[in-house]
Amino acid sequence: MKTRRTLVAVAFCLLGLAAFAAHGELSIQITKGVDNPIPIAIVPFAWEGDGALSEDVSQIVLNDLEQVGEFRALSRDNMLSTPHEEQDVFYRDWRLLAQDYLLVGKISRAAGSQLVRVQYEFFDINRELKLAGEVLTGSVAQLRDIGHTISNVVFEQVTGTRGAFTTQILYVVADYISPELTNFRLEKADYDGQRAQILLESQEPIMSPSWSPTGLDVAYVSFETSLPRIYIQNIASGQRRQITNYPNINGSPVWSPDGSKLAMVLSKDGSPDIYVQDLTSNQLTQITHHPLIDTEPSWSKDGRSVVFMSDRTGQPQIYQIELGASAFEVERLTYDCFQCMKAAFLPDGVNLVHVRRETRQNPNYQIAILNVETLRVITLTDTSLDESPSIAPNGSMIMYATKFNGRGVLDAVSIDGRVKFRLPSSQGDVREPSWSPFLN
Amino acid sequence: MGKQSNKFLKVGFMVISLFAVAACSSTSEPEEDSMGDETASSSSSDSTPATTTAVSTSGQLTQDEIAAQTALRQTVFYFDFDIAEFKAEDRDTLTYHARDLAANPGKRIRLEGHADERGTREYNLALGERRANGILNYLIVNGASRSQIEVVSYGEERPDQNGQTERAYSRNRRVEIQ
Numbered sequence: 001m002k003t004r005r006t007l008v009a010v011a012f013c014l015l016g017l018a019a020f021a022a023h024g025e026l027s028i029q030i031t032k033g034v035d036n037p038i039p040i041a042i043v044p045f046a047w048e049g050d051g052a053l054s055e056d057v058s059q060i061v062l063n064d065l066e067q068v069g070e071f072r073a074l075s076r077d078n079m080l081s082t083p084h085e086e087q088d089v090f091y092r093d094w095r096l097l098a099q100d101y102l103l104v105g106k107i108s109r110a111a112g113s114q115l116v117r118v119q120y121e122f123f124d125i126n127r128e129l130k131l132a133g134e135v136l137t138g139s140v141a142q143l144r145d146i147g148h149t150i151s152n153v154v155f156e157q158v159t160g161t162r163g164a165f166t167t168q169i170l171y172v173v174a175d176y177i178s179p180e181l182t183n184f185r186l187e188k189a190d191y192d193g194q195r196a197q198i199l200l201e202s203q204e205p206i207m208s209p210s211w212s213p214t215g216l217d218v219a220y221v222s223f224e225t226s227l228p229r230i231y232i233q234n235i236a237s238g239q240r241r242q243i244t245n246y247p248n249i250n251g252s253p254v255w256s257p258d259g260s261k262l263a264m265v266l267s268k269d270g271s272p273d274i275y276v277q278d279l280t281s282n283q284l285t286q287i288t289h290h291p292l293i294d295t296e297p298s299w300s301k302d303g304r305s306v307v308f309m310s311d312r313t314g315q316p317q318i319y320q321i322e323l324g325a326s327a328f329e330v331e332r333l334t335y336d337c338f339q340c341m342k343a344a345f346l347p348d349g350v351n352l353v354h355v356r357r358e359t360r361q362n363p364n365y366q367i368a369i370l371n372v373e374t375l376r377v378i379t380l381t382d383t384s385l386d387e388s389p390s391i392a393p394n395g396s397m398i399m400y401a402t403k404f405n406g407r408g409v410l411d412a413v414s415i416d417g418r419v420k421f422r423l424p425s426s427q428g429d430v431r432e433p434s435w436s437p438f439l440n
Numbered sequence: 441m442g443k444q445s446n447k448f449l450k451v452g453f454m455v456i457s458l459f460a461v462a463a464c465s466s467t468s469e470p471e472e473d474s475m476g477d478e479t480a481s482s483s484s485s486d487s488t489p490a491t492t493t494a495v496s497t498s499g500q501l502t503q504d505e506i507a508a509q510t511a512l513r514q515t516v517f518y519f520d521f522d523i524a525e526f527k528a529e530d531r532d533t534l535t536y537h538a539r540d541l542a543a544n545p546g547k548r549i550r551l552e553g554h555a556d557e558r559g560t561r562e563y564n565l566a567l568g569e570r571r572a573n574g575i576l577n578y579l580i581v582n583g584a585s586r587s588q589i590e591v592v593s594y595g596e597e598r599p600d601q602n603g604q605t606e607r608a609y610s611r612n613r614r615v616e617i618q
Contacts, residue, residue, distance in 0.1 A: 228592070309560075363558070
């Protein structure tokens with residue numbers, strides 16, 4: 001049952017060159033949980049080496065599972081025993097405490113190296129069954145990755161859904177230094193805001209960060225030349241290249257699901273329209289043709305059509321068009337809102353996440369989901385300036401930007417609206433989150 | 441139609457000129473700015489020379505020249521929520537800007553469009569451009585050359601005032617001539 005696996009160092013080893021620790025790390029606050037969370041006991045992992053470890057792996061797992069709201073971890077003080085491996089586990093101890101699941105583990109120094117071995121085992125208390133267990137080996141710097149990997153296993157064992165705890169986020173931070181000077185940063189962090197790194201810093205605005213499907217590259221808009229232009233940057237090497245230099249707006253770069261093309265917005269012919277640029281041939285194809293505003297493209301899962309926002313009827317609404325279709329074959333998807341904007345499909349291809357302003361009288365912009373088959377709408381948030389929704393790759397949560405005490409912060413909400421957590425920022429306005437694809 | 445708008449412009453110039461003269465001659469009475477924010481601030485009595493330097497043969501500035509100088513000092517134009525058209529009260533000021541560009545073919549300006557933070561960032565980027573384009577087209581129709589003007593939209597990325605107040609929002613919905 002025990003398997004050996006060496007965690008591949010993600011970007012961090014390669015990143016010796018450009019890894020600045022960001023000024024203020026984000027840290028999670030749970031703002032809303034579910035009514036009946038699943039009880040789970042996570043016993044502090046034993047450390048069999050010298051000195052103290054820089055990370056508490058079992059605490060990382062506990063935080064992960066509680067942040068998504070569906071679990072509640074047993075307090076360490078209430079545990080009747082603290083086993084670290086299967087032979088010390090007595091199921092009745094945990095049944096007495098009404099726990100459904102149990103995670104135990106121990107960490108030791110790998111013989112003759114700087115690496116550490118993390119052994120964990122995961123049990124179903126009611127069925128008295130070991131569900132999973134393995135040994136993960138990595139450097140001390142990778143302990144957070146190991147913790148998130150264990151969280152993925154636990155989450156998938158219990159919910160049947162692939163965990164997204166080893167994913168990352170991109171976001172933009174604006175620091176107002178003085179009325180004349182704002183410091184804009186493009187940052188990347190773990191999904192929970194930890195280990196933030198600066199990818200780009202500028203005194204001109206940075207907008208619209210988006211991941212390539214491989215997670216190796218990011219596309220964004222930078223005003224560094226005093227005009228908005230699209231760039232692609234390799235995360236590991238920091239190498240970047242300018243992709244567009246058309247007149248007027250060059251914005252909203254979004255990778256096609258197969259990574260071969262970039263959808264974007266250009267207003268070179270007078271008004272913003274949706275275009276697709278082939279990243280190999282650089283061939284540019286115009287997708288929409290309308291004298292009013294078309295913007296905010298996002299791809300359908302099969303990469304054959306693009307969802308976008310247009311104010312062609314007077315106010316922003318969501319439309320969809322197949323690549324290669326004529327301009328007359330645009331399908332309108334939203335009707336029942338004053339403004340519906342910034343849409344993207346969940347992985348199911350039926351539910352459309354978007355920003356919604358219900359009526360002209362109601363000034364609130366909120367995150368909502370429209371089922372395009374049943375036309376049922378669920379509004380997920382109750383704050384007033386919510387925007388830039390970005391969907392976790394497992395479709396379980398949506399991260400978005402909102403305002404708290406006058407400052408930009410990132411919030412996340414489960415797709416049923418039952419769970420919310422916030423990543424408060426210690427400095428500046430945080431905005432435009434973009435959730436990575438699965439990275440492993 | 442053409443004649444009518446000409447007439448309107450002339451009346452407009454006279455009215456503005458009178459305001460300007462009135463404002464300049466009454467700077468010791470700060471209460472007397474019932475004309476509204478923008479006119480009051482643009483006709484303040486600071487003595488920095490305007491960009492145009494045309495002087496009448498008598499050596500004195502004509503009323504129209506004073507009005508032009510006053511108008512050219514106004515370089516920020518504010519917009520109503522969700523509205524891309526500039527305000528009617530800015531029409532004459534923009535006409536002076538257009539004439540100034542026509543009279544100085546070597547002059548280059550940059551129109552920077554902005555939006556308030558409500559609504560999505562990408563839409564606001566487009567709205568800022570629409571606002572700037574509205575002024576661009578008006579300047580061209582009134583004599584400026586397309587090659588003199590660069591347009592850039594910053595959307596909601598460069599607010600003039602931070603904060604979620606109506607006042608901040610109204611300051612942020614703007615086009616700046618740089």
